[in-house]
Amino acid sequence: xxxxxxxxxxxxxxxxxxQAQTLTEPAQPRAGPAKPAPVDIHLGYLRAYAPQLALxxxxxxxxxxxxxxxxxxxxxxxxxxxxxxxxxxxxxxEVNPDTDVNAAxxxxxxxxxxxxxxxxxxxxxxALADVAAAKGILVFNVGATDDRLREEDCRANLFHTxxxxxxxxxxxxxxxIWKQWRRWALVYGSHDRDRLFAxxxxxxxxxxxxxIVAQKEFVDTGTARRTDSGxxxxxxxxxxxxxxxxxxxxxxxxxxSEVFGTYVPYRTxxxxxxxxxxxxxxxxxxxxxxxxxxTQIQNRFLxxxxxxxxxxxMSAWTAVRIIGEAATRTQSDDTARIAAFxxxxxxxxxxxxxxxxTFRAWNNQLRQPVFIxxxxxxxxxxxxxxxxxxxxELDTLGIDQPETKCVLK
Numbered sequence: 001x002x003x004x005x006x007x008x009x010x011x012x013x014x015x016x017x018x019q020a021q022t023l024t025e026p027a028q029p030r031a032g033p034a035k036p037a038p039v040d041i042h043l044g045y046l047r048a049y050a051p052q053l054a055l056x057x058x059x060x061x062x063x064x065x066x067x068x069x070x071x072x073x074x075x076x077x078x079x080x081x082x083x084x085x086x087x088x089x090x091x092x093x094e095v096n097p098d099t100d101v102n103a104a105x106x107x108x109x110x111x112x113x114x115x116x117x118x119x120x121x122x123x124x125x126x127a128l129a130d131v132a133a134a135k136g137i138l139v140f141n142v143g144a145t146d147d148r149l150r151e152e153d154c155r156a157n158l159f160h161t162x163x164x165x166x167x168x169x170x171x172x173x174x175x176x177i178w179k180q181w182r183r184w185a186l187v188y189g190s191h192d193r194d195r196l197f198a199x200x201x202x203x204x205x206x207x208x209x210x211x212i213v214a215q216k217e218f219v220d221t222g223t224a225r226r227t228d229s230g231x232x233x234x235x236x237x238x239x240x241x242x243x244x245x246x247x248x249x250x251x252x253x254x255x256x257s258e259v260f261g262t263y264v265p266y267r268t269x270x271x272x273x274x275x276x277x278x279x280x281x282x283x284x285x286x287x288x289x290x291x292x293x294x295t296q297i298q299n300r301f302l303x304x305x306x307x308x309x310x311x312x313x314m315s316a317w318t319a320v321r322i323i324g325e326a327a328t329r330t331q332s333d334d335t336a337r338i339a340a341f342x343x344x345x346x347x348x349x350x351x352x353x354x355x356x357x358t359f360r361a362w363n364n365q366l367r368q369p370v371f372i373x374x375x376x377x378x379x380x381x382x383x384x385x386x387x388x389x390x391x392x393e394l395d396t397l398g399i400d401q402p403e404t405k406c407v408l409k
Contacts, residue, residue: 069313171370
């Protein structure tokens with residue numbers, strides 16, 4: 001049974017105390033071959049789910065996206081855990097998008113979960129983090145890319161294994177600058193998510209020396225997307241939409257809402273590369289990645305699920321492995337000690353991305369490379385060569401410590 005702080009106000013103090021104990025407790029002498037008492041570490045997975053449309057049937061998210069990655073990581077944790085008397089399990093709960101999460105949280109808390117993986121909207125995620133803090137339960141964000149969740153709306157018990165929009169945009173921008181493709185045209189959708197990613201691209205341009213020479217909004221008129229027009233009509237519409245822009249090197253697309261972006265490549269007025277949410281995309285993970293032992297996790301995931309591993313699967317896998325690593329190293333399921341270890345200099349996690357990953361102490365965001373790829377292969381990985389940083393080159397992706405608005409409480 002975990003020992004958890006009773007109220008949210010005690011959370012920071014509990015972590016500091018646990019961190020001091022974790023780092024200063026002397027190693028205990030071995031008392032012979034006796035096995036440790038079995039410890040059950042029960043995790044929750046809370047997701048907002050509704051069937052989603054995509055412009056291509058090939059891009060419709062799998063029903064178990066994210067959950068599948070967590071399940072593979074549970075098996076990985078138990079491979080090590082059985083030698084240490086630790087048993088990991090996962091309880092998956094679904095809610096409707098943008099509905100109240102309190103009842104679902106209480107049900108998971110009643111089952112004794114140590115931590116909850118969350119694939120929720122920003123408002124749902126913040127509500128979950130607040131009620132979880134009152135019971136000393138950790139929350140790992142595996143789905144929401146909004147920067148504000150790590151900045152002005154950050155929470156001390158909320159950890160992020162999914163990269164932010166600014167990290168993704170910076171990763172893409174670094175590659176474009178490395179290629180000397182500095183002149184960008186930007187087309188973006190009319191929904192809030194599209195505008196947020198467009199803003200992240202503008203920030204990346206200013207940060208790394210790109211120039212946005214033209215911008216244009218594609219207004220969603222509520223049409224039926226895949227069924228409202230045929231290939232011939234799309235072939236006529238997209239050149240007209242992208243016509244009249246000055247010369248550019250790359251056309252950037254910000255269409256997280258899947259309204260028009262897939263239709264842009266190969267249909268632009270000027271024959272130029274397309275990047276962003278279509279064409280060349282920045283990703284937390286690529287299903288064709290084979291470097292740094294990636295073939296191993298890809299094959300295990302394929303054998304387990306019958307499909308390739310996607311970004312959300314990797315974010316969930318990483319969250320479960322982080323909990324497993326912390327529980328193993330601390331020999332505890334106490335959430336304060338687990339959080340303290342994650343924050344300590346001794347923590348890192350290997351995630352098949354070429355280097356060990358750590359959390360940014362100022363906002364609980366996991367540092368990680370960004371894959372740059374198309375539908376078939378990994379083209380590059382950012383940070384790119386030559387983009388330097390005084391602490392970690394991974395901190396060239398996203399909002400750095402001097403820029404942060406986060407005050408963890």
